[in-house]
Amino acid sequence: MKILVTGAGGFLGKAIVERLLAHGQNDIRCMLRDTSKARGLEAIAARYPESKLEFIAVNLRNPAEIVPAVAGCDVVIHAAAALKGSPAEMFMDSPVASRNLLEVIVNELRPIRVVLVSSFGVMGVPELPRGAMVDESTPMERHPELRDVYSHSKLRQEQLFWEYREKYGFELVVLRPGVIYGPGGGHFSNRVGLSLFGRFLHLGGDNLLPLTYVDNCAEAIVVAALSEEANGQIYNVVDDDLVTSKQYLARYKSKVKRLSSIPVPYPVLMWGSKMVERYSQRSKGQLPAIFTPYKTRAMWAGNQFSNAKLKSIGWRPVVSTQEGLERAFAAFRAEPEKVK
Amino acid sequence: MAQLRKLRVGIVGCGKIADGHAEVVKHLEGAELAAVCDREPLLAEQLAVRYGVPAWYGDTAEMLARENLDVVHITTPPGVHLPLTRQCVEAGAHVFLEKPLALTAPEAKALIDVVVAGGKQMSINYWPNFDPPAMEFKRLLAAGEIGEPVHVEAFIGYDLAGAYGQALMSDAGHWVHRLPGKLFQNMMDHIFNRIVPLFPDVEPEVHAFAYKRREGVRNDGTDALLDELRVFLRGGTVSGYGSLCSHARPVSNTLKVYGTKATVEVDFNNRTVVQTTSQKYPSAVGRLVPPVQMAGRYFAEAKKNLGQFRRHEFHFFAGMSKLLELFYASIRSGSEPPIPYSEIMRVVDVMDQVIAQVYPATEGGAR
Numbered sequence: 001m002k003i004l005v006t007g008a009g010g011f012l013g014k015a016i017v018e019r020l021l022a023h024g025q026n027d028i029r030c031m032l033r034d035t036s037k038a039r040g041l042e043a044i045a046a047r048y049p050e051s052k053l054e055f056i057a058v059n060l061r062n063p064a065e066i067v068p069a070v071a072g073c074d075v076v077i078h079a080a081a082a083l084k085g086s087p088a089e090m091f092m093d094s095p096v097a098s099r100n101l102l103e104v105i106v107n108e109l110r111p112i113r114v115v116l117v118s119s120f121g122v123m124g125v126p127e128l129p130r131g132a133m134v135d136e137s138t139p140m141e142r143h144p145e146l147r148d149v150y151s152h153s154k155l156r157q158e159q160l161f162w163e164y165r166e167k168y169g170f171e172l173v174v175l176r177p178g179v180i181y182g183p184g185g186g187h188f189s190n191r192v193g194l195s196l197f198g199r200f201l202h203l204g205g206d207n208l209l210p211l212t213y214v215d216n217c218a219e220a221i222v223v224a225a226l227s228e229e230a231n232g233q234i235y236n237v238v239d240d241d242l243v244t245s246k247q248y249l250a251r252y253k254s255k256v257k258r259l260s261s262i263p264v265p266y267p268v269l270m271w272g273s274k275m276v277e278r279y280s281q282r283s284k285g286q287l288p289a290i291f292t293p294y295k296t297r298a299m300w301a302g303n304q305f306s307n308a309k310l311k312s313i314g315w316r317p318v319v320s321t322q323e324g325l326e327r328a329f330a331a332f333r334a335e336p337e338k339v340k
Numbered sequence: 341m342a343q344l345r346k347l348r349v350g351i352v353g354c355g356k357i358a359d360g361h362a363e364v365v366k367h368l369e370g371a372e373l374a375a376v377c378d379r380e381p382l383l384a385e386q387l388a389v390r391y392g393v394p395a396w397y398g399d400t401a402e403m404l405a406r407e408n409l410d411v412v413h414i415t416t417p418p419g420v421h422l423p424l425t426r427q428c429v430e431a432g433a434h435v436f437l438e439k440p441l442a443l444t445a446p447e448a449k450a451l452i453d454v455v456v457a458g459g460k461q462m463s464i465n466y467w468p469n470f471d472p473p474a475m476e477f478k479r480l481l482a483a484g485e486i487g488e489p490v491h492v493e494a495f496i497g498y499d500l501a502g503a504y505g506q507a508l509m510s511d512a513g514h515w516v517h518r519l520p521g522k523l524f525q526n527m528m529d530h531i532f533n534r535i536v537p538l539f540p541d542v543e544p545e546v547h548a549f550a551y552k553r554r555e556g557v558r559n560d561g562t563d564a565l566l567d568e569l570r571v572f573l574r575g576g577t578v579s580g581y582g583s584l585c586s587h588a589r590p591v592s593n594t595l596k597v598y599g600t601k602a603t604v605e606v607d608f609n610n611r612t613v614v615q616t617t618s619q620k621y622p623s624a625v626g627r628l629v630p631p632v633q634m635a636g637r638y639f640a641e642a643k644k645n646l647g648q649f650r651r652h653e654f655h656f657f658a659g660m661s662k663l664l665e666l667f668y669a670s671i672r673s674g675s676e677p678p679i680p681y682s683e684i685m686r687v688v689d690v691m692d693q694v695i696a697q698v699y700p701a702t703e704g705g706a707r
């Protein structure tokens with residue numbers, strides 16, 4: 001069985017390739033934006049003598065480049081997505097790129113199973129009460145324009161996959177990872193907080209973080225990709241024994257580096273968000289509404305998370321949260337944070 | 341006073357700069373953003389959803405047929421500006437175009453001719469020239485405080501690693517690489533539209549040279565892009581010096597005018613307009629005074645900017661708001677548009693000369 005992994009050179013993509021190999025799937029075509037990203041994958045392949053990795057450089061904005069990449073594949077795991085850039089670029093590299101990929105997939109004569117790496121951001125969490133359980137039954141976001149552009153672009157991307165499945169009837173599995181972390185990843189999700197004017201605002205308080213260690217997330221994608229019963233299903237991806245934002249920050253401070261942080265309780269954050277939004281509207285956008293009550297409810301209201309559905313198809317974390325955090329913090333300590 | 345009917349505005353081309361147009365039009369009184377269009381419908385859709393625009397299209401003809409637009413903002417790459425302008429004017433719309441106006445000066449002339457023949461108006465997004473400091477500079481000039489310009493220096497910094505720079509440096513297929521003058525063509529409107537209005541109306545002498553300062557190690561289509569441009573100009577008794585600079589830091593954006601009465605420096609990023617002081621008092625004591633005077637002038641600029649911030653007049657695209665206010669007013673009244681077409685043509689003529697000098701045509705005629 002030949003499996004195509006898009007975004008294979010990325011943080012998550014590399015881990016997906018490794019977990020595929022660990023599951024005995026040796027025939028993998030790795031799609032990369034440029035072949036310079038193949039080095040990390042070659043190092044992984046060296047640990048699996050049976051592996052047969054192919055590398056193909058494709059810009060998903062150009063449909064013609066995609067055809068040879070999809071030809072002959074039985075499964076496509078779509079992990080490529082835009083994480084930064086202008087809104088137009090993020091839409092080009094997530095929904096438009098996905099639509100281009102889907103057009104090629106549905107024009108292949110052989111049946112292809114499609115696995116989409118979506119995001120927690122596509123769910124309509126702001127409309128849930130504080131503390132509510134977020135799982136696969138949570139409705140999709142109804143007001144993407146009120147969220148960040150990343151969530152908006154991922155929502156449109158996932159909708160496209162369901163629309164194409166409805167029309168063309170291929171097998172589709174959707175995974176919605178929470179916060180993917182690990183060595184080589186970001187130090188802080190915005191769910192913990194963010195740096196503003198040189199100070200770290202701790203916004204997460206006692207909220208549980210929907211963490212998933214990069215290898216656990218990749219394992220979930222691979223298990224779902226190979227599971228018969230996963231067809232047509234959505235799986236949220238979070239690990240066991242989640243820590244709170246406060247615990248994460250405290251351990252970061254003790255294991256990585258000293259950091260002066262200012263805790264902002266939820267009611268204060270909500271009040272501040274209202275003020276920022278009001279000012280932005282009154283001043284006709286003189287300052288951007290980086291905080292709004294809607295965004296605050298999406299990110300910092302505090303929710304419960306479930307991985308029961310994922311476990312029902314046989315997923316188990318390959319790394320405990322305790323171990324995952326230790327590995328991540330050790331790596332963060334060794335290398336300075338990448339500038340976002 | 342009776343409420344004026346709102347102008348129905350459309351946007352064609354929903355790339356990065358379209359966000360700026362949507363943001364500005366959204367807050368302009370007397371205009372409503374009625375529809376947006378991109379040949380990639382997903383791009384049109386995202387812009388419409390984010391700015392609450394009621395309609396989006398994947399086809400310009402369909403948008404024009406259905407929406408009865410008064411003005412269309414054309415924010416596509418320049419290669420399609422002329423046919424799109426023709427389409428919009430035929431549909432009865434005025435046009436507001438992103439720079440550069442067209443690929444060549446003759447094409448720019450054809451575009452303006454289409455607008456004039458169709459009885460419509462056009463303008464081009466020379467927004468920095470309408471930012472508060474540029475407006476203040478124009479006031480000083482008109483009031484005679486600077487005297488006659490003798491020499492003009494326009495300096496534009498560019499960050500190849502910035503948001504715009506990265507988009508083109510990471511994609512050899514980006515449309516900027518296909519422009520005859522590549523990066524310079526996409527940026528130098530803002531150099532020459534500062535210099536040309538200060539020149540007498542004679543054909544200027546233009547001497548340009550350019551080079552690549554970064555190391556070309558990518559081995560792709562991006563390597564051909566030059567990143568440092570210097571241009572010397574002379575028009576009658578006025579000389580000019582224009583620069584596009586990708587490596588000096590900070591990335592600055594300035595205009596310095598040496599006049600017969602005073603020398604003024606306009607800083608577009610810092611939003612200051614400051615006249616250079618001269619030594620009025622003799623001896624060493626006299627030399628102590630000018631820096632103190634300069635400090636006072638900068639302090640006054642800071643105070644002015646704070647006032648603008650307090651009155652909510654300190655937006656990034658304040659100049660675009662001003663330019664559009666003037667342009668929409670000229671559409672309503674049928675008066676002269678805010679930027680004379682002759683001035684636009686003088687800018688594109690200089691640009692053509694610069695491009696011919698720094699990217700000389702290869703044998704066979706193609707650049």
